Amino acid sequence: DTGVSQNPRHKITKRGQNVTFRCDPISEHNRLYWYRQTLGQGPEFLTYFQNEAQLEKSRLLSDRFSAERPKGSFSTLEIQRTEQGDSAMYLCASSRQSSTHYGYTFGSGTRLTVV
Amino acid sequence: GEDVEQSLFLSVREGDSSVINCTYTDSSSTYLYWYKQEPGAGLQLLTYIFSNMDMKQDQRLTVLLNKKDKHLSLRIADTQTGDSAIYFCADLKGNNNDMRFGAGTRLTVKP
Numbered sequence: 303d304t305g306v307s308q309n310p311r312h313k314i315t316k317r318g319q320n321v322t323f324r325c326d327p328i329s330e331h332n333r334l335y336w337y338r339q340t341l342g343q344g345p346e347f348l349t350y351f352q353n354e355a356q357l358e359k360s361r362l363l364s365d366r367f368s369a370e371r372p373k374g375s376f377s378t379l380e381i382q383r384t385e386q387g388d389s390a391m392y393l394c395a396s397s398r399q400s401s402t403h404y405g406y407t408f409g410s411g412t413r414l415t416v417v
Numbered sequence: 418g419e420d421v422e423q424s425l426f427l428s429v430r431e432g433d434s435s436v437i438n439c440t441y442t443d444s445s446s447t448y449l450y451w452y453k454q455e456p457g458a459g460l461q462l463l464t465y466i467f468s469n470m471d472m473k474q475d476q477r478l479t480v481l482l483n484k485k486d487k488h489l490s491l492r493i494a495d496t497q498t499g500d501s502a503i504y505f506c507a508d509l510k511g512n513n514n515d516m517r518f519g520a521g522t523r524l525t526v527k528p
Contacts, residue, residue: 344521
């Protein structure tokens with residue numbers, strides 16, 4: 303198992319464009335989480351899935367953000383009409399429901415720069 | 418306000434011990450974690466402690482938990498230059514749905 307994989311590693315986009323990121327969790331993990339990390343801050347929770355169901359969304363997740371996990375495996379995070387304030391590192395993490403309390407496993411993140 | 422607070426910077430000499438401190442506000446936090454982040458990388462889980470424990474030791478790492486004061490610390494013995502990174506404290510409630518992080522402590526190890 304190669305851990306949690308995120309693609310792309312870096313994305314530069316012009317303001318107003320749409321972007322999509324992908325996360326492949328550890329295969330036996332049924333929970334998947336998206337976090338956003340801005341410079342000098344800790345990760346902030348955006349949303350999480352248990353299998354294919356999106357069970358919780360943060361107020362940080364505006365209408366321009368949408369996340370999916372259609373088959374309960376990989377997930378995508380789309381940002382529409384990007385703004386400069388969306389520039390951040392987007393982190394994905396996964397866990398097994400029965401052992402979530404042992405901690406989440408994070409991917410290396412996708413760094414988004416909106417110019 | 419912040420649910421999890423950490424001091425922002427710590428500088429030590431190679432070979433010394435490092436102690437990184439964290440306070441949390443939610444008394445229902447059941448699980449607490451320390452993560453390490455190196456430049457441009459994701460978060461690496463270092464260790465965790467459950468709220469029914471006072472101390473946990475794992476090789477060079479010692480975690481102390483004071484539930485009364487809601488204070489968590491991470492001690493790194495014999496600190497090496499490779500330990501230079503940002504260290505995040507995080508907590509998780511019993512519902513396991515929302516791990517919350519502090520702003521991170523940047524540890525610099527000088528040779």
